[in-house]
Amino acid sequence: VNKSSILNTESAILQSIAGDFPRHPSQLNGLLEADAEIISVPGKTDEWLVLKTDGIHEEIKEKLYEDPYLVGWMTVTAPISDIAAVGACPTGILLSLVLPRHYSDEWLQQFKAGINDACSTYNIYVLGGDTNFDDILSVSSTAIATIKFKSPLLRTGMKPGDSLYATGRLGMGNAYAYYQLFDPTISVDYQPVARLKESKTISQFASACMDSSDGLFPALSVLSEINGLGFQLTTPLQSILGPGVLPTQQRASLPAWMFLAGPHGEYELLFTVPERANKKFRQACEDENWQPVFLGEVIPENKLIFFSESLEIHCHPGTIANLFYESGGNIQTYFERLMLQHKKWSNP
């Protein structure tokens, strides 16, 4: 999972781990500045090697992913979504697996089917890997990709006035988590597809991009922080929720913003487009038969403004993302904090 905040202990550890290593002189992106690592190819000005390691560990531990097919699918999709966010073209992945010895052959077959189907979908290959055995299941994968004849897309580069879009409607990741963890009577399908195809168009027009693997608000928190800017989401949140989210939202009677709070996202791309490129971008999307979801715009102030049902919220861009970190990764505590935050906003 991507980490989205540097305001508390867990994030401080993450910052402390990654922050102390010297950077490769040919690495384009600074720490947190891109969804994937971008290394310039020696002697070329418009060729880049792109790499991303992503672990699926907490999702398994918290029983968010129990179906072996989904674990396999996500093992591939998680890093490939980051590859899409920088506008790169993937070659393949390497797997790093910790498998319980007692797993059945049926489990393994399903796991591999998920990996194989995702690889076919993205037209990539498993290039290698390493397997260890233990009592727990833990998977991680590294994606390799290239960028040629264009510039990589970073998380930095947006300007006030740029439009903020998503490749699709949002909230499925949290609706699925709610179903998995709190209410098994609602059935929510969850099998996100990394937005490689859309990324080709986006990388021609966007000023910045990041995927929503950790949810919308955690992504906006990171984008706000590293750009020193903020966002005004002019589209009311209830109308950017995916149709699959609505049954869960109605049954659980939860406000729209909670389905965008993270930390389990939907692997859409979030990106900003400068005003001068907006018309051409919309035309290009139309030519390719997809419709980006308009969310709002970049503002110069380091704040977040949005509408969720009858509420108009103005807050610090990190407020919502930090609720998860403040609960120490405990899902029950996190849910209580979400409810408490909503109460505060509803009765100020």
Add this chain to the structure above:
Amino acid sequence: VNKSSILNTESAILQSIAGDFPRHPSQLNGLLEADAEIISVPGKTDEWLVLKTDGIHEEIKEKLYEDPYLVGWMTVTAPISDIAAVGACPTGILLSLVLPRHYSDEWLQQFKAGINDACSTYNIYVLGGDTNFDDILSVSSTAIATIKFKSPLLRTGMKPGDSLYATGRLGMGNAYAYYQLFDPTISVDYQPVARLKESKTISQFASACMDSSDGLFPALSVLSEINGLGFQLTTPLQSILGPGVLPTQQRASLPAWMFLAGPHGEYELLFTVPERANKKFRQACEDENWQPVFLGEVIPENKLIFFSESLEIHCHPGTIANLFYESGGNIQTYFERLMLQHKKWSNP
């Protein structure tokens, strides 16, 4: 850890995982045919992208690596040793970490120091990574490297009559394991250095290469199997043990072969040199001030012949490597099986 056998359940699972994925059309090496994954660069006949993922999991679980500095050092050294074995030049690594939340700042500092020192030694960089939190410690890393203007070195390609060498004396990995697991009164230093420098010479002359990360005999088992050949080790094993192994050997009264049985190796390179290249190879080593350790030669029969103290052993190349797998990863059982095997050979 590399896996070295396909004769039992654990190996069957490994084979079943990796064997079912289609290979990338540009991937040079088949399954198990090289220490790292080798992908040809589009449009080039003598340029290759090289990748390797290696996990340090069982070594931590079995308390072989407890010192955080050593864990950090080995996280980098393990995949870089494989990069050296194919004759590639490394760019950097990506880390995939599972860290316990309660680890102290001192632990983290030591862990990072091990990573940083190894990176400096190999002139590479940490390019990125991902960190998850759990109760256990588990690390994995992916190395990225390139090969230019020459052919990669594979595990395949040796011929009967080729000389078998190692970059250094062997047995330190098992001596260290014995110290760590069975007799803390003996102190054994263990901090192997990946043989990148020597690999530059070796890749000019060798017909095949593999590192000894899993120990000598497991490596010879793999090399025998994939080449359909065997080895006669004409140098008595007691004289190829590193000087640091001798105190442990004497105190434990163990035969030399046990220190080469694996599964914890010393990260030397094992390689074969054709007769016609032997003289030039020895001269090149002398010019660069290092001396390869001559072990014996490749034989056409699928068997292994060696001398350990007063014993002359003829066995199947997989016999020793399989003792570990047959003990289901249990170290105590493994040690008993080693002793039993020695008894069989001593009193046939």
